[in-house]
Amino acid sequence: MSSTALVGNPNTGKTSLFNTLTSSYEYVGNWAGVTVEKKIGSLKNGAGHLIDLPGIYSLHPLSRDEGVAAGYLIEESPETLINIVDASQLERNLLLTLQLLEYGKPTVLGLNMIDVANARGIKLNHEILQSRLGVTVLPLIARTGKGSAQMLSMLEKSAAIPPSSFKLDYGDIVEKALSAIQKELLAVPNLPNHRWVALQLMEQNPVILQFLKTRTDTAKLIALCDTCQSELQIKKLALTLPQWIRSTRMEYIHSICLEVMNTEEQKPHNLTERLDSLLTHRFLGLPLFIVFMYVLFKTTFDWAGGPLSDLLDGFITGPISEGTTALLQFMGASSFIHALIVDGIIGGVGGVLVFVPQIFILFLIISFLEDSGYMARVCLLMDSIMERMGLNGKAFIPFIIGFGCNVPAIMAARSIEQPKDRMLTTLLMPLMSCSARLPVYALFAAVFFPSQQATAVLSMYVMGIVLALVLCKVFSKYLFKNESSVFVIELPPYRMPQLKTLSRSTWEKGKGFLRKAGTIILAGSVIIWLMSYAGPGGLDVEMDYSYLAKFGGFIAPLLEPLGFGTWQAGSTLVPGFLAKEVVVSTMNIIYHAPDSVGLEHQISQVFTPLSSISFMAFILLYIPCLATVGVIKKETASWKWTFFSIGYSLVLAYIVSLIIFQGGRLLGWS
Incomplete structure (x- = not known):
């Protein structure tokens, strides 16, 4: 089957188009760096595969995810390219377009976000653009699906799309060197386009250089590049060879934009700029963000999530539990089977499922903030604080994703350019409160802080962020000395999220929680119940004499x-350690509570407000879950750093909980 690569700058709508053309769903966010590895899907019409590559500004990679795109083009060579460009940022996007056209493959240019361009008063003539570039240009609005049918129709006849014949004249000196390098490359097998490879070599693309090193002696190729550089200097041109190539492209792009773009009606201050004057204000920006987060947690736990969770709890402990009991009695099930199903499975899994409404409401609001474009501004606001601690604001994107799940958050760190920042973000990610910890917070907050549930839960999230920043400063000073940090982030336009996009995004974030309920939590609940049911003295023993009690003791x-x-x-x-949600299901089994009210009563007898805070802090900080440990090993490619992340988090959890409890007792708290 034919393969088509989807390539473009970050946040230009590639993944939205991918979802539409393939009837699949990948995470979409209104900020740069959402796609961190290539995604493969089958086109709706069965015409082949579509590969969604990470967003890149050029083929010269600055980060690991950009390296994925450059590596794919040189190693796998797709049959067709779809280049998605942002119509409202045409001049900047065309730099990558020229590099892709020089690749020589059949190419379609998707002119996306024409609605945003029109709203800003920017008029584009796509027919002139098509004529200047020599490829088909198709206007799109990817997030609404406009133009996707035409794109799908073109891909169905991809064999009829002619290869790109675009060729830019870089001047006599460079063209002479290009010809010499191309002759040397004729002996190298399986190259996609010799002129394109030669240009990438001249631009010092590390992915291309590494690819050639394994196939030929690159010394002569590099010498030809050096000779070209020397000739440019003899001509007294104060540019390096890569700078010369880039400046030539930018001059050509500028000439295209003068013909294609009509900016006479461009608005001097659009809605995005007016909102940014308030939301990214030097003094008001962070307080407004804190207010937004407080409203988020207030809605999740008090205004909407709490009542819905109570209704679900009543349904599970009432009709479901009672109906199951009646059915088992009718079937003549043994007391063992009855206890296993009602106390173990329904009690364990059901005790976690009651928090589903709160988790989905939290994800819904976060998805709204992401798709609106606001979260990218939060990264900008946090940059000055994070820079003082040794990171930059771009690392805040994975931190926010970590509120859902630490696993994709660690993978999102690939979009960070500097290895030091990427490693620090990976090591600190387990301190972010993922959705798995939320049931624990919600349970204890409902028992000990019923009138301040939102504040109690929010404090755990804030504690995780604060400790991550403090440790970031320590790690930067002692583990990653003398390594600089650079912050570059694109601020997308604000937009009103679509209901379809919000619902799909919320479901994709939340379904992982439900999947765990049917797998890890179910298995964990059965194992925990069996350990509580059996002991050295046999089966159906008192809980205090069970294997579980021996283990906990x-x-x-x-x-x-x-x-x-x-x-x-x-x-x-x-x-x-398997999954943080299992903590709540284990409590339901241990305390043998018939409903959440019973469990809350049992907990209130064992814990105090002070010890509950200590326990929540320990759950926040101690060993990452098994899946997170696995992805840390994968991303760092080091057992040393993996065990370091486990060790420091366990020590930190113990120290913080010790300070909270013993410090509280000294202050007379209970």
């Missing part, structure tokens, strides 16, 4: 200084 003395030195608390922590 082994680590309970270590937890005594933290305020929760009981075997029950100890028993919840180790299975929490």
Whole structure:
């Protein structure tokens, strides 16, 4: 089957078009760096595969995700290219377009966001653009699907799309060197386009250089580039060879834009600029963000999420539990089967599912903020703070994604250009409160802080961010010395998110929680129940004499200084390594609570407000879940850093919980 590569600058709508053309769904966000690896889907019409590559500004990679795109073009050579450009930022986007046209493959230019350009008073003549570039130009609005049918129709007849014949004259000196390099490349097998490879070599593209090193002696090729550089200097041109190539392209792009763009009606101050004057204000920006976050948590736990969770809890502990009990009695099931299903499965899994409304509401609001374009501004606001701590504001994007799940957040760190910043972000990501920890916070906040649930839960999120920044400063100073940090981020236009996009984004974020409920949490609940049901004395023993009690009692003395030195608390922590949600399901089984009210009552007898804060802090900070540990190993390619992340988080959890509990006792808190 034929393959088509989808290439463009970050945040130009590539993934939105990919979802439309393939009837699949990948994460879409109104900020740069959403796609961090290539995604492959089958076209709706069965005409072949579509590959969504990470957003890049040029084929010269600055980060790992950009390297994915450059590596794909040199190693796998797709049959067709779709280049998506932002019509409202045409001049900047065309730099990549020229590099892709020089690649020589059949190419279609998708002129996306024409609605944004029109709203700004920018008029474009796509027919002139098509004539100047020599390829088909198709106007699009990817997020609404406008133009996608025409694009799909073109791809169905991809064999009829002619190869790009675009060739830019770089001047006598460079053209002479290009010819010499192309002759040398004739002996290298499986190259997509010799002139394109020669140009990328002249631009010192590390991906292309590495590719050639494994196939030929590159010394002569580099010598030809050096000779060309020397001749440019003899001509007294104060530009390096890569700078000369770029300046030639930019001159050509500027001449195209003068013909294609009509900016006579361009508005001096659009809605985005007016909103940015307030939301990115030097003094008001951060306070407004804190207010937004408070409203987010207030809505999640008090105004909407709390009542919905109560209704779901009543349904699970009422009709479902009672109906299952009646059915098992009718079937004559044994007491063991009855206890396993009702107390183990329904009690364990159901105790976690009651928090589904709160989790989905949280994801819905976060998805709204992401798709509106506001989250990119938050990264800008956080840059000055994070820079003082050793990172830059771009790292805040993975941190925010980490509120949903740490695994994709760590993968999103690939979009960070500097290796030091990428490694720091990966190591600190487990300190972000993912959705798996949310049921624990919600449970304890409802018991001990019923009138301030939103504030109590928000404080855990803030604690994670603050500790991450503090540790970032420490790690930067002692582990990553003398490594600089550069912050570059694109601020997308504000837009009103579409209901379809919001619902799909919320579902994609939340379905992982439901999937865990049917797999890891279910399996964990059964294992925990069996450990509580059996003991050295046999089956159906008292809970205090079960294997679970023996297991929890082994680590309970270590937890005594933290305020929760009981075997029950100890028993919840180790299975929490599989998935943090299992902590709540384990509590439901241990305390044998018929409903959430019963569980809350049991917890209120064992914990105090002070020890509950200590416990929540420990859950926030201690060992990352198994999936997170796995992706840390994959991204760092180092067991040393993987074990370091496990070790420092466990030590940090113990120290922070110890300070909270013992410090609170010294101050007379209970």
